[in-house]
Structures are given as C-alpha cells and as structure tokens.
Amino acid sequence: SDYSKEPPRHPCLQINSKEPFNAEPPRSALFRSYVTPVDLFYKRNHGPIPVVDDIERYSVSVSGLVENPKELSMKDIRMLPKYDVTATLQCAGNRRTAMSKTRTVKGVGWDVSAIGNAVWGGAKLADILELVGIPKLSSSTKSGGKHVEFVSVDRCKEENGGPYKASIPLIQATNPEADVLLAYEMNGEGGALPTGKQPLNRDHGYPLRVVVPGVIGARSVKWLDSIDVVAEECQGFFMQKDYKMFPPSVNWDNINWNTRRPQMDFPVQSAICSLEEANAVKLGKVTVSGYAASGGGRGIERVDVSFDGGKTWVEASRYQKTGIPYVSDGESSDKWAWVLFEATGDVQRNTEIVAKAVDSAANVQPENVEDIWNLRGILNTSWHRVQVRVGH
Ligand code: MTE
Ligand code: MO
Structure with missing residues (x-):
C-alpha cells in the first residue's frame, strides 16, 4: 500500500494508528463547538487516502437492478437540489479502549472522540435513485429486501486489496426523510463551483461520500466510485465479518458470523x-x-x-x-x-x-x-x- 500521498493533518490529533491513518481530537475539541471543525473531526480509514485529481473525469456509476443505469459526473450531482443536513457521525469503535480494559478486544483503540457533528451538503440519494428509475419510498416488501450498495475508490487489506464497501436497505435509500446524502461539502467548505476552496477534504471522502444519518460510521462510504442496487445486503467484509454486535459469550473459537445482522443504527x-x-x-x-x-x-x-x-x-x-x-x-x-x-x-x-x-x-x-x-x-x-x- 502507498502511504506517500497522505494529506496534511492537525497536530492536535491523537494518532491511534498511522497506516492506515486513524486519529481523534482531544476531548476538549468536542464540547467546545456544536459543529466539529473539519481538521479536528476524527479520521477513520482502512487504507491509504486515494488521490482523485481529475475532477472533470470523475464519475459515479449507478447500476445493478435499475431500469436506466447512469454515469453521473460531479456536475450532474451538483445539478440536483442541494440539502444541508447536520448529522453526527460516530464510529462503532468509539470508546473501544475502555472496553478492552475489561477483556481484550480486536480493533483500533479509541477514547471518546471517534465521533463528530458536521453540516453535510450534497444531493439526496433518493433523488439520484429516481434518475435511474427507482421511485421514492420503494418499500422493502415490494422490492424483496433489496439493498443499495456503495463501493469506494480506496483499497484495503480486509477486502484483499479490493475496495471498501457497504450497503443500506432500499427502503431507507429511497426515503427522502431518511436524509441519506451524497455529500460534496462538509461544514460549508466548498460551495458552488468554482471556488478557491477544496470541497470536502481528502480525509473525509473527496470528492464525494455517502452520509447515512443515525447509522454507525462504517456505512457512510467515502470516495464513492459506484452505487449498485442489489438483491440482498452487501457481502463485503465490513458488512459480513465485522461491525456486528455479539454477546459476551462469543469468542474467536466459537464465532459464527452468520448468526448476526450487520449493525446499522447506533445506540444511545x-x-x-x-x-x-x-x-x-x-x-x-x-x-x-x-x-x-x-x-x-x-x-x-x-x-x-x-x-x-x-x-x-x-x-x-x-x-x-x-x-x-x-x-x-x-x-x-x-x-x-x-x-x-x-x-x-x-x-x-x-x-x-x-x-x-x-x-x-x-x-x-x-x-x-x-x-x-x-x-x-x-x-x-x-x-x-x-x-x-x-x-x-
Ligand atoms: N469509506 C471508505 N471508503 N473507507 C473507509 O475506510 N471507513 C468507515 C467510513 N467510510 C471508511 C469509509 C468508517 S469505519 C467510519 S467510522 C467513517 O467512514 C469515518 O468517517 P470520517 O473519517 O470522515 O470520520
Ligand atoms: Mo467506524
């Protein structure tokens, strides 16, 4: 993996793992502002930060079980109505270090700051799916448990060098009230093209990321490459072999991953x-x-x-x-x-x-x-x- 093109980062961040880069701000950064500044927002990665430098050629394909598959450029996405959604993103591993003190656990250690609140600006996924022929509020009973899968540009070892991916139910993806976004702005930095500012910085998914409000951070795929409407939930590592909640009796010798659903909503x-x-x-x-x-x-x-x-x-x-x-x-x-x-x-x-x-x-x-x-x-x-x- 190539970690020679990582972006610059705030010196106050506490680094929990350098490659891939995982870091959180000091506790004091969180309660001091309702909207967490971008440079102090926690960064959670599974591989090197990808370089997307030709924004004119960048596009997202929307395909799978759809009538009219499409390739959408950033211009196409910016043409859709823009929404600003204030949403808290929290890693399921937040406060893991404290849990590992009772008994060893597997995963990157985090204090209490693998969480942040941002104003995400972008297009609604429900509007994007309408462009390819899927009506709003497509109920999961009618659509037989379909999911919408997000595939990234980045590469990680858990996927054997393949892209990071995740999915959410079609019913949620097509519900405008669920506020699922394809975000190109974070805290208003960016704005209408052209500006001197970089819209959504590289660490957080430049040029485009998914934001699934109310759901563990793992489903908010950064550096989006494609959206696929699929018959069942994504079979990727982070949906099937990770981010599932097991009871205290399950250990690495008796674990059966198929007995649990992928975690979606985060608890209080x-x-x-x-x-x-x-x-x-x-x-x-x-x-x-x-x-x-x-x-x-x-x-x-x-x-x-x-x-x-x-x-x-x-x-x-x-x-x-x-x-x-x-x-x-x-x-x-x-x-x-x-x-x-x-x-x-x-x-x-x-x-x-x-x-x-x-x-x-x-x-x-x-x-x-x-x-x-x-x-x-x-x-x-x-x-x-x-x-x-x-x-x-
Ligand atoms: N998307 C991609 N492509 N690659 C990743 O490693 N990490 C996920 C999610 N989306 C990840 C990703 C996890 S586990 C979390 S908690 C959030 O992004 C973190 O988002 P942030 O770095 O913007 O805070
Ligand atoms: Mo996460």
Missing part, C-alpha cells in the same frame, strides 16, 4: 469531554460538559450526571444551537445531530463523575461495560465515568 451514547479519565479538581462546585447522541433519528430526552459515583444524579441542561431551546423530537432541533450537555454538582471527596443519557424511545445506556463486552469491542455505550481526586 454520551461522554463527558471537559475532563480526562483521571483529574485533580478543587473541593466544591464542579461543572462538566459533554455530548449525547442516539441513532435512528431518536433525540436525547435527558442526560443524567452523578457527582458521587452513581449514587445520586442531577439532570444536565442540553443544547444544540445557541438561543434555540433543545426539545427532543422538536421541530427546531436537528434530529440527526448530537446534543451538548452541561451539569454542575458538588464534589466533596475523591469519586467518579458519571454521565448517562436517555433517548426519545426511553433507551438508557447500560451501567457496566462487562455486560456489553464483545470480541470486536464495538458499541461501548456504558455509563461514562471519569475519576476525580480532590486537591486544595
């Missing part, structure tokens, strides 16, 4: 970001901040914070955009985006400060990481704990 999650894993604090009032997010478009109903290791709880205040009150499932809330929270409590002795969130379906984060341990170390959504030692 939260983390304290204003403190590190272990901290010295002053006796008395302590204020903490962090993020909470849930999958499937479910909002955050509540965030509870404990300043005494989980014995008593206070409810945190929640916000997205300043000046607009956050209401879970409210009209002016961003349904695919995280919620930032803040809570103040009294710390009188050495203890743990703990956060747990509740989503709009009343799902609660599990208390202990042991209970959700799985051999791939995914979906660690256990209560987030930070240790505080009282100084003077």
Whole structure:
C-alpha cells in the first residue's frame, strides 16, 4: 500500500494508528463547538487516502437492478437540489479502549472522540435513485429486501486489496426523510463551483461520500466510485465479518458470523469531554460538559450526571444551537445531530463523575461495560465515568 500521498493533518490529533491513518481530537475539541471543525473531526480509514485529481473525469456509476443505469459526473450531482443536513457521525469503535480494559478486544483503540457533528451538503440519494428509475419510498416488501450498495475508490487489506464497501436497505435509500446524502461539502467548505476552496477534504471522502444519518460510521462510504442496487445486503467484509454486535459469550473459537445482522443504527451514547479519565479538581462546585447522541433519528430526552459515583444524579441542561431551546423530537432541533450537555454538582471527596443519557424511545445506556463486552469491542455505550481526586 502507498502511504506517500497522505494529506496534511492537525497536530492536535491523537494518532491511534498511522497506516492506515486513524486519529481523534482531544476531548476538549468536542464540547467546545456544536459543529466539529473539519481538521479536528476524527479520521477513520482502512487504507491509504486515494488521490482523485481529475475532477472533470470523475464519475459515479449507478447500476445493478435499475431500469436506466447512469454515469453521473460531479456536475450532474451538483445539478440536483442541494440539502444541508447536520448529522453526527460516530464510529462503532468509539470508546473501544475502555472496553478492552475489561477483556481484550480486536480493533483500533479509541477514547471518546471517534465521533463528530458536521453540516453535510450534497444531493439526496433518493433523488439520484429516481434518475435511474427507482421511485421514492420503494418499500422493502415490494422490492424483496433489496439493498443499495456503495463501493469506494480506496483499497484495503480486509477486502484483499479490493475496495471498501457497504450497503443500506432500499427502503431507507429511497426515503427522502431518511436524509441519506451524497455529500460534496462538509461544514460549508466548498460551495458552488468554482471556488478557491477544496470541497470536502481528502480525509473525509473527496470528492464525494455517502452520509447515512443515525447509522454507525462504517456505512457512510467515502470516495464513492459506484452505487449498485442489489438483491440482498452487501457481502463485503465490513458488512459480513465485522461491525456486528455479539454477546459476551462469543469468542474467536466459537464465532459464527452468520448468526448476526450487520449493525446499522447506533445506540444511545454520551461522554463527558471537559475532563480526562483521571483529574485533580478543587473541593466544591464542579461543572462538566459533554455530548449525547442516539441513532435512528431518536433525540436525547435527558442526560443524567452523578457527582458521587452513581449514587445520586442531577439532570444536565442540553443544547444544540445557541438561543434555540433543545426539545427532543422538536421541530427546531436537528434530529440527526448530537446534543451538548452541561451539569454542575458538588464534589466533596475523591469519586467518579458519571454521565448517562436517555433517548426519545426511553433507551438508557447500560451501567457496566462487562455486560456489553464483545470480541470486536464495538458499541461501548456504558455509563461514562471519569475519576476525580480532590486537591486544595
Ligand atoms: N469509506 C471508505 N471508503 N473507507 C473507509 O475506510 N471507513 C468507515 C467510513 N467510510 C471508511 C469509509 C468508517 S469505519 C467510519 S467510522 C467513517 O467512514 C469515518 O468517517 P470520517 O473519517 O470522515 O470520520
Ligand atoms: Mo467506524
């Protein structure tokens, strides 16, 4: 693999693996802004960052089980109505390092920052599929469980040198309300051609990536090469042999990958970001901040914070955009985006400060990481704990 053409990166990123490049920002970068700056947004790759330098010749083929297969240029895609969707992207491996402390897991280690919130600009997949003859809201019963597969330009060893790929159900792909995008902008950087700015940077999928809101990051394929409508879900490595949630009893000797579905929606999650894993604090009032997010478009109903290791709880205040009150499932809330929270409590002795969130379906984060341990170390959504030692 050729890692000689990697893009420049922010020096603050904590590098979890150099080749392929996997890195996350410091915790403090997350709660400081509702929209995560592009250079501080986590970067999760399985191979070298591909070079797409001839944008005039770049195109995406849309084919498979469709009436009129098409090759779409960037111009064709930019001609479709443009949508800006604020959506949180989270890697299923977020908080894996903490899970691996109870029992070894396989995978790149991550602290709590394999997550970010961005304003993605691009065309809706539902509009693209309409161009090739697939009507909006094609129900999966009528279409027999069809999927829409995304194939990338990049190459990775898990696919034996083939491209990274993933798929989502056709019912979701053709639903305009699901807001699945082919994004060419991230946080408004880019805009209508021509500008001096680079639309969507190379690390995040230049020139075009899929964004599947509310679903684990692995399905949001970067550097898109083709879209295929297929009869069943994608058979690629990352759908069939990875990113599946197993019970704690399954190990590498008794695993049967076919017994589980590929993970799609991410579960309710939260983390304290204003403190590190272990901290010295002053006796008395302590204020903490962090993020909470849930999958499937479910909002955050509540965030509870404990300043005494989980014995008593206070409810945190929640916000997205300043000046607009956050209401879970409210009209002016961003349904695919995280919620930032803040809570103040009294710390009188050495203890743990703990956060747990509740989503709009009343799902609660599990208390202990042991209970959700799985051999791939995914979906660690256990209560987030930070240790505080009282100084003077
Ligand atoms: N797409 C391609 N082509 N190659 C990849 O390695 N990684 C996936 C997904 N899309 C990946 C990809 C995973 S596991 C995640 S979590 C997100 O991209 C990360 O997106 P980001 O690097 O823009 O944060
Ligand atoms: Mo991921």
